[in-house]
Amino acid sequence: MFSTNPKSDRILAINELKHLRPILPKAPKFCPVSNILYQFLGFPVGIYNTYLAPSFPKLELEMACRNERCNGCGRQLLVPSEAQIIRCDACEGITRISRSSVNPLIRAGQDTINHTVNRVKSRMTRVMSMPSPNAARPANPQYYQHQLSQPFVPKPLMPPSAYGRKRAVLCGVSYNGKSYKLKGTVNDVHCMKYFLVDRLGFPNHSVLLLTEHETDPFRIPTKQNMRMALQWLVQGCQSGDSLVFYFSGHGSTQPDYSMDEIDGIDETVCPVDFETEGMIIDDEINATIVRPLPHGAKLHAIIDACHSGTVLDLRFLCRINREGHYVWEDHQFSPTYKGTSGGIAVSISSCDDHQKSADTTALSGDTSTGALTYSFIQAADNNRGSTYGFLLNAMRHKIREAKTGVEMEPQLTSSERFDIYSTPMVL
Known part of the structure; x- marks a missing residue:
């Protein structure tokens, strides 16, 4: 080289x-x-x-x-x-x-x-x-060989069926060796994959996992690999397709330099190398997987992280009180377009922007899991075809019942308003 x-x-x-x-x-x-x-x-x-x-x-x-x-x-x-x-x-x-x-x-x-x-x-x-001089060679002798091979290459989307094609990117970041290590994220990712593939019929080859346990260096949840995975998620998306982006890891905030946030704060997700490479901000996530969505396509993001309420920068935030009454808040603050290209994007996140989420054993009894991940899979699997409103209330009730010790209320945001009590959630 x-x-x-x-x-x-x-x-x-x-x-x-x-x-x-x-x-x-x-x-x-x-x-x-x-x-x-x-x-x-x-x-x-x-x-x-x-x-x-x-x-x-x-x-x-x-x-x-x-x-x-x-x-x-x-x-x-x-x-x-x-x-x-x-x-x-x-x-x-x-x-x-x-x-x-x-x-x-x-x-x-x-x-x-x-x-x-x-x-x-x-x-x-x-x-x-x-x-290369010996001193300049990377520690891994197969590094250059891998550079000449394709990075992760999941097979193309399945041919369209009556319900469209399905594709998912599942990221679980543990931050091994750090003081802020998370115990349940890898388990969360595998539970979500089981739910999508075995329960909902997602093709196995159309589900991409990124964890620190992967042997392929392109499947480690670094900032660059996560960016490539998000681009792959929407590549070739067509009407009728169903896409899922799942993230379990740390979330954070930073000042809003683009001045498109009502509160002046950008929400972020933290790749495994965020200390050196930086976080992925909501503006970039929106531009990468929300704006390209064509008419008839749907994206669901399930984000199990702190400060994740509006991490997709979707225009409408659904505020629900404990009695189940709700109102859509319009978060369009700047002229910058944050919508889709005709499709629908929906995000279910573990907490509001100012809240933290829990990595806990309180729900499963013996295994660390993300509170959102556990409550979402349980509610969605036990109540197939239920509405967004029913699922969100069931998740909130389950988390309050578990007494995780963390104040967190799962949030719903969307690229457009809809009746949450008459619209079924279909992945």
Whole structure:
């Protein structure tokens, strides 16, 4: 991976790619060459239909691009004409490019582009063909071999049935070796998988697990792996599809730099490497798995974490009192669009934004579980076809009855209002 003069080659390659990158063709999903380039250059190159918004001077070929405003920080971004999604390098926010704003790709300067491509390919071939010095090799000798294989590759979604296709991403983060380690998250994930596959008929190959017990490094719940899993969840989504995102782990908050929250606080989930790589904020989760949902598709998020009430940034929050009376609160605070592309997104979370959730043995008797996970599976499995209102009240009653020692009230948020006592929950 390193030449005899790695710093010089890396700088030259980066400088050339900076002029090339805005109009690179999109790489195939999970492209191994893109993974190698990412390791070498330090930024993604046409991976997953996502482009990194560069911070470099005006380009000679900017005629093939256009300007878009970052939904996160409001910064002007130079966007390739064919891009569908843009990630800002300032705030790392993700902005989905609407079809109406996309201009046809201008082919001007193609000879210059091809010339640059050839120079970069030649340089990268020479750099990547050089053996690594022993001191620079990673501890795992099969690391590079794995880089050249595809990361996790669950099979494609099943062909549409009468009820659409089903797909799920289940993340359980234990934070092993840390003072804030959680005991029940891996058990939670396997219970949720059993419920989805054995009880609700989700195809086993369409359920992706991320835990620290996995042997595949791409199935460890790191920030990067969780991002890839969320992109996989909605990839190729069609009308009639049913998607599930489940997370059991720590949740937290941070200041709302994009100023789109009523309370000035962003909710987050914590990957296993959040101390070094950072948390995943609600804005990014919304942009990745909520906004792409097409008409007729449905997403359910089940979030067993602290401060998780509005972690999907959905517009409507259902407030229910102990008598079962409810009202939908509109949390649309900024002009930033947080809805879907015609589908429906629903989130069931363990507690309100200001509350904490419990990892406890009080419900199962001898095994640590997330209070939300246990009460949700029990209520949904024992009352098939029940309404959202019935399930939410049953979950709250079960948690209060268990006396977990933590004040937590499961919350319901949605991309649109509906009658919770007449609408059945169907995963």
